[in-house]
Amino acid sequence: MLIQHFKMLARYNTLANHKLYGACSQLSDKELKQIRPAFFKSIYGTLNHILIGDRIWMGRFTGQEISSTGLDLILYDDFEELRKIRVLEDEKIENFMSHLNQDFLTRTISYVNNQNKVYTDPVDMLLSHFFNHQTHHRGQIHDMLSQTEIAPPVLDMHRVLRP
Structure with missing residues (x-):
């Protein structure tokens, strides 16, 4: 059941990012x-921060130690390049979530945060945080979009995932 939930969140993430980038x-x-x-x-x-966060967490999920410094870096200065990289990252996320298994969900991951503190947390909580982090920052972008002439897209999960 939890595996299906994370697959659904990965799909939602892809679709919400597509709408937001649009x-x-x-x-x-x-x-x-x-x-x-x-x-x-x-x-x-x-937008860059979300990508940085995704790369840090996906690295941790796949056994790489990725530094969580530079959370405000601009990785890609060109919007179209950033958009293409976002699409690729979302594909990686969906692919990873499609291969989740119960054994992985019962593990813990140790990592060093951006204040150089070591934490060990359960994978299921970290996966939830991973998707929550994106949603949180998409909400900030949604708010900033409302300060422009462009109407922010509807990002409610039930509406984005509806066929």
């Missing part, structure tokens, strides 16, 4: 990068 693509580069009252300073900064 709305963001209507903004100029200046609007995307405009400094706003947000933790990662702009729509563009927040």
Whole structure:
């Protein structure tokens, strides 16, 4: 049951990102990068942060130790390049979740956070955090979009996943 839940969240994540990037693509580069009252300073900064977070957590899930420093880096300065990389990352996430098994869900993962503290947490909680992190920051982008001329897309899970 939990495996199906994470598969559903992965699918939702892909579709929600697609909708969000579609709305963001209507903004100029200046609007995307405009400094706003947000933790990662702009729509563009927040899009990059989500990708950074995804790479950190996916690395941890696959047994790599990935540093969680530089959470505000701009990995890709060009929106279309960032969008293409987002699509590839979402494919990796869906593929990973499609191969989940019960053994993996009962494990723990030890990692070093961005304040150099070591934590060991259950995988099922970390997977939930992984998807919650994206949703949290998509909500921030949704709010920043509402400050532009572009209407933010509907991102309610039940509406995004509805056939």
